[in-house]
Amino acid sequence: MAFKKDIPVIVAAIDFGTAYSGIAFQFKHEFEKDPTKISAPQAWNGGKEHLISYKTPTCLLLDKDGKIHSFGYQAEDKYADLCIEGKHTDWYFFRRFKMRLHEREGLTKSSELEDASKKKMKTIDVFSKSIECLTKVLMEMLDRQGVLVSSTEIHWVLTVPAIWNEPSKQFMREAAIMAGIKSNQLDIALEPEAAALYCQYLPLDRFVDKEDEVRFGALPPGSTYMVVDLGGGTADMTVHQKTKGNQLKEVVKASGGPWGGTAVEDKFLGTLEDIIGKGAMEVFRKQYTYDYFDLLREFESVKRKISMKTEDKLTIKKPVALDNVSEGNSFKALLENSKYSQDILVHLDKLRISPDFVRKLFQHVTDKIIKHIEVIFSSCETVTLILLVGGMSESLFVQDIIRSRFHGKNGIKVITPKEAGLSVLKGAVIFGRSPEVIETRVLRYTYGVSTTPEFDPEEHPEEKKIEIDGKIRCKDVFNAFIRVNTPVEMGHSVTECYSTIVPFQTAIILQVFSSSDPEPKFTTDPGCLKVGELAVFIPNPSEEERAVIVVFNFGYTELQVLAFEARTMIPFITSLKMNE
Known part of the structure; x- marks a missing residue:
């Protein structure tokens, strides 16, 4: 693939996700030697140690004057401290706000976004300050490594779902410009395309299912495959055909919906709300914010562990605060009197959750994903392979359920890279050097x-x-x-x-x-x-x-x-x- 003539020495990508965001970068000489040699550093502090992630939560904390304090895990932890001290109402805390752009309708430059305390700020300011935080992390990291580089020597790539329309992509570009990135130093990359570009270079041992002996990059010209990009907020699907010179041709327009990992989390939180009541759940979220964030991090671990074969109950720490907000009733007593008494058990300071129940939390999302894949197959019968990428694709259950439905049927294979959650981010770096590889779009x-x-x-x-x-x-x-x-x-x-x-x-x-x-x-x-x-x-x-x-x-x-x-x-x- 040819280099863009005007691309500087470093290409850096920002994967701005609904649940998690991350950065990656690559020097030109690294791309020439091995296109997959892309640095996606663990540059974030905070969070649970058992949550192995190269990304940080998409959370932004601003002080009372609207100035940036922190982003990601640090923002969560500092905001939780402020809640304990009762000082949080003067601050601005925004979490998981990317889906505002998926909703799209009525979004303008003057649109406003509510923070955790219902205070409002211009939506574009929230996005631009978040992008500014991510670019700052990269510049500081390069500086610590002794890499002398100015902002003008970096070409940036910002990822967006392929199902977004023009106003949403335009909004992200404007936010990036406000964050200090010059327009002529910025590309917008579509997430499924970026993931496909990255996977083209991966050897067989970099995929989960090596026994299938399918090396994605070795598919011959004319091969048609479906990219199923499952992120935190959306499921983004498109169909590509490989052409000569390893270029890609989109043959079915991108489609999808709000069927990402956060929808599973919302189901879990809805379960707790059913048990303790809406008012108590709101108190838990606002007054016991540390416990609330810890619970979400614990549940994230459960989401990744569960599979179709899991038989043992899954265990997470039960926040003590669930007893404090239940108006004189213990959480255990409320649980035992609820319809979930057979699915969730309290043992000392732990919640023991049946694997079938966790699978049900996924099911309302995976059912929609599978149905949509079937719709795409009905309009394009030449697809022989499904490439499963995105953070939610790291879930063993999601892999199992999609493979059980499609793998081996009519010669179809389902493959997943080991770095499914980083494939979009790393692919965006490659896209920054070779955007012309996408030959045709629909x-x-x-x-x-x-x-x-x-x-x-x-x-x-x-x-x-x-x-x-x-x-x-x-x-x-x-x-x-x-x-x-x-x-x-x-x-x-x-x-x-x-x-x-x-x-x-x-x-x-x-x-x-x-x-x-x-x-x-x-x-x-x-x-x-x-x-x-x-x-x-x-x-x-x-x-x-x-x-x-x-x-x-x-x-x-x-x-x-x-x-x-x-x-x-x-x-x-x-x-x-x-x-x-």
Whole structure:
């Protein structure tokens, strides 16, 4: 694979996850010798020692003035201290907030996010400060190692789910820029693609199931496989075909849903809430924050240990605080009177949980994942392999359940790299050097602009009628220029021409929209989402109608735009302005 000519010596990646986040980096000479030689340091302090992780919880702690105090385990521990001392209400603590971008609808630059105490802060500030923390950790670590490097010598890669739309990716880019990363030093990588890139280089002994003798990187051209990326917040699935030169062609658009590991955790917390009551659970979370975080860390260990073959009960430490918040009743007494009395037992200071019950906590998530994989198979019968990646894929139970359903059926194989939770992060570093390896992508949306053509009573509804400069026009018309499910190679361009509608118009403001519908009529139709807007300025505006030519470039991880004023044909690069 060729190097990007403008890539500096170091490529660094940030995997900004729902539950955990991490950083990785690689020097150019390391990539040349062994592309998998990527440093993903354990640069985080705090947390349980038995939780072996190269990542840290996605938690941000700010002081009362909104200044950064800490990120990750340190943020959790400091916030717990503040709660014990009753000083936490003046601080800002944000945890697991990435899913706000998955929800997407209505997200703008001025959108706000609630912290643990219901105080609000601009969402983009929370994201940018978190990214700033991650970049700072890397720079400090390089400095300790005696590596003399400036910020301008690092090319950054930020990972996002492939199922995110343009506004969400645009939001992350803007947050990174606010964190101090220059736009021309930043790539956005799609998580399943990054994982697939990394796995292409792995030898057979770097996969969990060596006995299957499937080396992912040795798949011949024409092979079609499905990437199932199971993270903390989302399940992200896409289908690739391998082409000549080890390039990848997306053949089925990315899809998925909120079926990540945190959904399993939420089920467990819901169980405790059923036992002690909603009010008591809220007190436990707010007043006994250390115990709350410890319980979640203990349960994370259980999630990783459970498998389909597990027969013995799983043990976690029972927080003493569960007795303190139960209004005079012991947790044991409440448990024994609940519907969970056969599933969870209290033994001294331990909770003993039946493996069947833990498997049930997973089931509402794994059922949706399996059903969605089956839907993808129904539309693409050429898939012969499932590549299972992402943090949740490290769960033995998840591996077991997906293998039991698909492995060996119709010749399908399911494989998992040993570093499933780091495959996206490390693959993002490789992507930073070779983004052109993704040859073709499939559009997830129909794209178009909002236009105001002359009103046609036979085609346009009466409520859309407006008057502009004495002419009757129709507002909110979705003028599509490319449609959902269209395969696009990198740099695939669509050229459109737009005209002024009033004399001496100084600029044409184009509002760009997306829709999952292949034939949307109006930008106000259900499912339509404003991607952003761009301004094309008219040099020397005149009384006569003027035209601009806009070239939309697809096939990259982000939509790129180039514009010309038709009279002068002088090009200028423009970009979509994020919704305010």
